[in-house]
Amino acid sequence: MxxxxxxxxxxxxxxxxxxxxxxxxxxxxxxxxxxxxxxxxxxxxxxxxxxxxxxxxxxxxxxxxxxxxxxxxxxxxxxxxxxxxxxxxxxxxxxxxxISFKTADEIYITNKKGDWIYSLSKKTLAPSDIKKVDNTIDDLDEFKKGETYAYVAANNLFVVKNGKTEQVSKDGSYNLVYGKSVHRDEFGISKGTFWSPKGNLLAFYRMDQSDVTDYPIIDWSTYPAKNTNIKYPMAGNNSHYVTVGIYNVEKKSTVYLRTEGPKDQYLTNIAWSPDEKNIYVVVLNREQNHFKVNEYDAATGNFTRMLFEERDEKYAEPLHAMLFVKNNATQFIWQSRRDGFNHLYLYNIKGEMMKQLTKGNWEVKDVAGFDNKGENFFFHANEQSPVNQDFYSVNLKSGKMTRITSDNGFHVATLS
Incomplete structure (x- = not known):
């Protein structure tokens, strides 16, 4: 174990x-x-x-x-x-x-002749078993390092498994972009592809920016300087339109989620169910004051149900996807600023809030994960002082929060 x-x-x-x-x-x-x-x-x-x-x-x-x-x-x-x-x-x-460790007795090293595995006890050298991918590939998203991964080329999405490449989209262009970050990297979005837990499915963004006006950028690195246009949605003008696709690696087929609502709404915080049967997407309105956490069938793309929704008369900002509890696919952790501060909430898969795990005039800054049994959740927070950061755990059953680090300072912890 x-x-x-x-x-x-x-x-x-x-x-x-x-x-x-x-x-x-x-x-x-x-x-x-x-x-x-x-x-x-x-x-x-x-x-x-x-x-x-x-x-x-x-x-x-x-x-x-x-x-x-x-x-x-x-x-x-x-x-x-x-x-x-x-x-x-x-x-x-x-x-x-x-240097990195393969086992407690073996380390990976790199010299001019290549990559190697060095045995600390035997003092022997063997070729590395890590398969490397060209690091110049755009938007590389690896499920299994060097073996199963996705990437974008010429605004089209590709998937590679065991050395065989499949082109997921074929109509990518300046106006139609696959597998890249959308919505100007707002609302927690930092990439455009999302592997399912077992690597059988790949969710991806499809961005139609044909209604977005061009914005000129001058490239001064050439002589003479030249103009390069980019798509940039200026305030008051049309934005791009986003849909979410799901590619089945084995069947080599794609379905798109049937999201309802205006085509310029925001789709963010994508998460998978542990069994890969469902996918969850936060649908945020254009006014950015109301969002829904929706469940979709991963096989058909059909809408299944809304788990819950949040409203704020001024601003709603969903930044984090749901995080399923380890060893318990019926519960998940949700982060929200609904009370004015970013805190943790425990939900069941029906969308019912079971309890607020953290509360107070301070912020949860980052999450680290669960213990082996899935009974305790670890996170960083500034409960002691706005300029400090400590490491904490909270018991999901009792709600008891424990400060693990001590003394003033900015503490960073990692679970291994």
């Missing part, structure tokens, strides 16, 4: 010197030495799979510390690694960077 481990670090760095005790910090020191003698020491942190150890690189040495005990140990230094690389007739490394 996969276990969840917690690692955190404080963002409060302190640089101490003898001079700091006898001399005030000047503006010149703060500006000119901020990245040298007064710079905080930053350490790259790595996770060691299936253990409660966290690894880090310090002074060209790979080290680790145990979360439960605080015990630290050295794993390997750059000189030791290079010695073994030379013995294997391989190029050496200049720095210990770009």
């Amino acid at each position: 996969k276990k969840t481990y917690l690692f955190f670090a404080t963002g409060l760095f302190i640089s101490i010197s003898f001079l700091a005790q006898t001399k005030l910090l000047t503006i010149q020191d703060a500006v000119l030495k901020g990245r040298s003698s007064l710079a905080p020491k930053r350490i790259q942190t790595l996770f060691v799979p299936e253990t409660d150890w966290a690894a880090y690189i310090d002074n060209n040495a790979l080290k680790s510390v145990q979360q439960s005990s605080g015990n630290a140990k050295d794993i390997i230094t750059l000189s030791e690694l290079n010695k073994n690389l030379k013995a294997a007739s391989q190029d050496t490394l200049s720095y210990l960077n770009g």
Whole structure:
């Protein structure tokens, strides 16, 4: 069984010197030495799979510390690694960077000749098993690294599985765009494709911007300078029209969600049910004061039901998709500012609110996920002070909230 481990670090760095005790910090020191003698020491942190150890690189040495005990140990230094690389007739490394763990005993490294797996115990080298994708591809969205992924080319959407490429759309153009972010990246939108939990289906945006006026951009990088038009919906003018498609990877077929309402409404916060049978979309009106959380059948695209809706006389801003509770497909976490602050709410799949998990004059800043049993939910918040950030857990059954980090500072934690 996969276990969840917690690692955190404080963002409060302190640089101490003898001079700091006898001399005030000047503006010149703060500006000119901020990245040298007064710079905080930053350490790259790595996770060691299936253990409660966290690894880090310090002074060209790979080290680790145990979360439960605080015990630290050295794993390997750059000189030791290079010695073994030379013995294997391989190029050496200049720095210990770009390293990640495959297992507790194996790390991925890259030299001039390629990517490798290095065994820490056996001191042996083997070709990497990671399949890489061309990183120049636009809007790359990988479900399984190097094997199953989607990308956009010439405003058309493509899906690759096991080396075979399928073109999902064929009419992409300057006016018709597939698989890209829409609605000017508002309302939590940052991409245009959304893999289902098992990778069998891919939801994607289709954006028709034929009614949007062109906006001229001058390209000064060429001589003479030239004009390049982009589509930009100016205030009061027509906007683009968005629909959501679902591509079945096995059947190589596409259906579109039958969303009702004005064609210039906002479609955002896309989420999948754990069994891939349903897809959830937030439909926000153009006035941005009323939205509905709708469920659609992923096989047909038909509207199934509205789970719930939110209204605000001034502004409604849905930013986060629903997050299903681990090991419980009948409940999900919803984030909302309905009481003036961003807080967590527990809903059932019928759209009934079971309880408000967090409340107060403070904000939930980010979410981290669930524990192994799905009983506790972890998140970052500024409950203590607007300039602080701490890590918390909340029990879904009792609603008890626990502050995990302590002391002032900006704390960041990750579940592994």
